[in-house]
Amino acid sequence: MKANYGYKDGSGEYFITIDTDKCNCCEECVKVCPAGVLEMVANDFDIEADDMPAVTEKERWKIKYTCAPCKPVDKESTPPCMEACKEDAIEHSW
Amino acid sequence: MEKKESEYWRWKEYAWKAPELNWEDFEIITAGVDIGSVSSQAVIMGDGELYAYANMRTGSDSPESARNAMDWALKDTGMSLDKIRYVVGTGYGRVNVPFANKAITEIACHARGANWMYGPSVRTVLDMGGQDCKAIRCDERGKVTAFLMNDKCAAGTGRGMEVFADLLGVHIQDIGELSFDIDEEPPEVSSTCVVFAKAEASQLLREGWPKNKVIAAYCAAMAHRVFTLIERLGMEKEFAITGGIAKNVGVVKRIERELKIEALKTEKDTQIAGAVGGALFGKTLVEKGKG
Numbered sequence: 001m002k003a004n005y006g007y008k009d010g011s012g013e014y015f016i017t018i019d020t021d022k023c024n025c026c027e028e029c030v031k032v033c034p035a036g037v038l039e040m041v042a043n044d045f046d047i048e049a050d051d052m053p054a055v056t057e058k059e060r061w062k063i064k065y066t067c068a069p070c071k072p073v074d075k076e077s078t079p080p081c082m083e084a085c086k087e088d089a090i091e092h093s094w
Numbered sequence: 095m096e097k098k099e100s101e102y103w104r105w106k107e108y109a110w111k112a113p114e115l116n117w118e119d120f121e122i123i124t125a126g127v128d129i130g131s132v133s134s135q136a137v138i139m140g141d142g143e144l145y146a147y148a149n150m151r152t153g154s155d156s157p158e159s160a161r162n163a164m165d166w167a168l169k170d171t172g173m174s175l176d177k178i179r180y181v182v183g184t185g186y187g188r189v190n191v192p193f194a195n196k197a198i199t200e201i202a203c204h205a206r207g208a209n210w211m212y213g214p215s216v217r218t219v220l221d222m223g224g225q226d227c228k229a230i231r232c233d234e235r236g237k238v239t240a241f242l243m244n245d246k247c248a249a250g251t252g253r254g255m256e257v258f259a260d261l262l263g264v265h266i267q268d269i270g271e272l273s274f275d276i277d278e279e280p281p282e283v284s285s286t287c288v289v290f291a292k293a294e295a296s297q298l299l300r301e302g303w304p305k306n307k308v309i310a311a312y313c314a315a316m317a318h319r320v321f322t323l324i325e326r327l328g329m330e331k332e333f334a335i336t337g338g339i340a341k342n343v344g345v346v347k348r349i350e351r352e353l354k355i356e357a358l359k360t361e362k363d364t365q366i367a368g369a370v371g372g373a374l375f376g377k378t379l380v381e382k383g384k385g
Contacts, residue, residue: 002240008322015242015326044199045238047379060243 001045005055006063006093014064015093016055022089025050029081029090035059035066038081053090067092102265103256105338109148109166110363117145117173122380124180125167126203126372127160127194129187132224132253133338136163137369138171138178142377146171149365152224156190164193180380182372186225196379201230201241203371208334209236210374211367212358217330220320220349221367222339224252229323231330236371242327251316252338254288255345258312261292262305273310273344280307282315291315309344317348324353333357340364 006015020043030038030053037059043049059066070079077083082090117123120140128135130152137147148166153159160183164175175193183191184203191197200221208219209232219230231240259266280303285291295308303311316339335357339345341364350356 001238004240004242004327007244008326013326044202047382 003052003054005060007061009064011064013093014067016063016067017091017093018053018055019089019091020045020049020052022087023052023085024087024089025052026086027053028084028086029053032080032084034070034080037063037066064094100265102259102263105266107148107150109146109169111146111170112144115140115143115145117171117177120145122180122377123173123178124182124373124376124380125164125178126182126184126369126374126376127164127191128185128200128203128366128368128372129156129160129163129183129191130185130200130224130368131226132256133365134159134163134185134187135366135369136160136167137366137373138167139370139373139377142374144362144370147363147366147369149363152187156187157192159187160191160193180376182376182379184368184372195376198372198375200368201228201243202238203368203375204228204336205230205232205238205241205371206236206374207367207369207371208232208336209234210370211336211360211362211364212332212334215332216334216358218324218327218333220324220333220335222251222320222335222337222345224338227251227320227323229320229327231327236374240327242323244323254291254312254316255339255342257288257292258295258309261295262299262309264305264309267341269309269313270341270343270345272306273313274347275306276304276310279314280311282318283308283311285315313342313344314348316345317352320349321352329353329355331355334360336364336367338365 001020003018004015038053040051041054043052125138134152135149138145146167148163181194183194183197184200188197204221214234221228228243283294
C-alpha cells in the first residue's frame with residue numbers, strides 16, 4: 001500500500017509517500033528524522049502486519065516547513081529518512 | 095424582527111432499521127461507530143447484513159456523540175449494547191468511542207464500506223466528508239492499496255457546503271439540482287477555502303450574479319479540487335464517492351465531467367460507509383478469533 005501524507009497548497013505539492021509493501025518495519029527512518037516527523041503506528045490496513053511508519057498527525061499539514069532543513073541543495077543527496085531506508089520505501093514529492 | 099424561518103444548512107438526522115430482520119436470528123452482531131467532524135453514524139450489522147443505523151450531527155463531546163448515535167440506532171431494535179460482540183470506532187473521534195473494542199482509521203473503513211455498498215468492482219473511492227477529503231485505491235476485497243489524504247483545511251467539503259447553503263438561503267439538499275438551473279456554466283470561484291469562498295460569493299452576489307450561478311461556480315470549484323487529488327493518486331475503474339457530498343448531484347456530476355467517468359450509484363446512505371466498514375472489520379476480527 002502506498003500511503004500519502006501531506007497536502008497541496010498554492011506553492012506546490014508536499015507529500016511523503018510510504019510504500020508499506022516495500023517497508024520492512026525496521027524503524028530506521030523514525031530514528032534518523034531530526035524533527036520527529038515520523039512515528040510507528042499500528043497498521044490498520046492489515047491487521048496481521050507489524051507497526052508501520054507514518055507521518056505524525058501534528059506534522060502532516062506542515063511538512064513543507066518541518067522537512068525544509070533536510071532538503072539537499074544538490075540533486076544527488078537525499079534526506080536522511082530516504083537515505084536510511086534500505087528498501088527504498090520512502091519518497092518525497094518535492 | 096421576524097424569526098429566521100429556516101436553518102438552511104441543516105440536513106436530516108434519522109435512524110433506520112431493517113424491517114424484516116430480527117437480531118435474535120444473527121450469529122455475530124458487530125457495530126461500527128464513525129465519529130466525523132460534522133456527522134456521526136452508528137451502524138449495527140448482523141452476520142455482515144445491515145440491520146440498523148443512526149446518522150446524526152456530531153456534538154462538541156465525542157464520547158457523548160458516540161453514545162447518542164448508538165442509543166438511537168438501538169432504539170427500535172429491542173436489543174441492548176451488550177448483545178454486540180465487537181464495536182469498531184472510526185473517524186476523527188475514533189479514540190473517543192467509550193464502548194469500542196478497537197479504533198481503525200477511517201481510510202480503511204471507507205474502502206471496506208464502499209466495497210460493501212457499491213460492490214467488489216470499486217477500485218477508486220473518494221470520501222468527501224465534513225471537514226476533509228480522501229482519495230483511496232483498493233482491491234476487490236476492499237483492502238486499501240494506496241491513499242492520499244488532504245487534511246490541510248476544510249476547503250471544498252461538507253462543512254463548506256453548509257456555510258454556502260446558509261449564505262444563499264438555499265436548503266442544503268436542493269443545492270445540487272439548483273446548480274444546474276443556469277444558462278451556462280460559470281467560471282469557477284477561484285478559492286475553495288470556506289472563508290475566502292464565502293467572501294467571494296458575497297462579492298459575486300453583490301455584482302448581480304443569480305444565486306444558482308454562484309452555487310454552480312462553487313460546486314465546480316469543489317469538484318476541481320478533488321479532481322486534483324485523484325489525479326495525483328491515479329484513477330482506476332470503477333469509481334465511487336462516499337460521505338455526505340456524494341448526495342450532492344451538483345458536485346458529483348461535475349467530478350464525473352472532469353474525470354470523464356461515471357461514479358457508481360447507490361440507494362443506500364453514502365454517509366454510513368465508514369461505519370459499515372467498521373462493523374465489517376469487527377466481524378472479520380471476531381471470526382479470526384481476535385474479538
